[in-house]
Amino acid sequence: MARATEIASEEGLEGVTIGRLAADLRMSKSGVLGHFGAKESLQLAALRHALRMFEQQVVERAGREQPGLPRLLALCEAWIDFLATVDLPGGCVLTAASTEFDGKPGQVHDVVAEAWAGWRETLGAEVARAVTDGDLPELEVEQVVFELVAIGPAVNQALQLHGDRDAVRHAHRAVRRTLGLSS
Amino acid sequence: MARATEIASEEGLEGVTIGRLAADLRMSKSGVLGHFGAKESLQLAALRHALRMFEQQVVERAGREQPGLPRLLALCEAWIDFLATVDLPGGCVLTAASTEFDGKPGQVHDVVAEAWAGWRETLGAEVARAVTDGDLPELEVEQVVFELVAIGPAVNQALQLHGDRDAVRHAHRAVRRTLGLSS
DNA sequence: CCTACCGATCGGTAGG
């Protein structure tokens, strides 16, 4: 399971093949197939494993903060730290899966799209709450969510493609600039 | 050539296989291989074709504007329009190739990384010029470039994964907000 | 969990 998610991180979810995983685990192909039934189920399991890592390290951690601005900042900061320190050799599986599966119909596509839509809703709810609380000025929630969601793929690209560690600092500052807070 | 780039757009550059392209073009596999020599050359050709589309529709178009703020805005706006209207079935090849090849060494990886580094430099030069001209306040160029570069993948994701056309408007407004201009 | 096997497809070569 963990191994399947590692392969997905390095090679993409399409690289999680039955034979490849079997060889890595020193099992037979039918041994692997017996657990998952078909390749798509195997890809879904690897994707859901990556999603659980994200939920635990980002959403649950930030959930300890007060709703509104404190939780919004905690979500964004935990997300950036997750992307920067994720224990996977090829970076965040969800970011890569977005472009890998955006044009491929199926259950994997649907889970990826729902995960990103859920993240947008999570952020949007805290933005709206922060406005209600008076901690953020009146603003268009969808606009702010668009700008916040953009930061993750950007820091992932800078780290994975360019090895640019400065991007982590730029990402944290981008969050505060987007929200109109003093950095 | 154009067909190879279409396949890359829908399935990723790894989906541009010799047999697949041969079938689409009603040629034999060896006919295709005769033109390119090896699969990596074929992928490079498809990638360079996509790069030329980007250069023509974004960089050359914006190059008609005055250096500095006018050209910077034209670059960002042409880029968003390119992502929103690109004549490829699965969206921008360069955005997808970034996550597909960030962990796969080789010539394709290097061309992708150079293309994105070049785009950062192009934007950075115009930001610096706009500051010199007094059209933008003193700011950290790298920070602004990070935030501007983030907008492309974000609008690509919103369009390709969610079919969210509102993202085009959000992206244009994000450019102006990032630069501190009245929207 | 295994061996043995299926048809399809992969990148690529030989020879023309």
Next chain:
DNA sequence: CCTACCGATCGGTAGG
């Protein structure tokens, strides 16, 4: 540009 072919790997099945 073609046919014919190579070994490797793909997802998956049969049978145990």
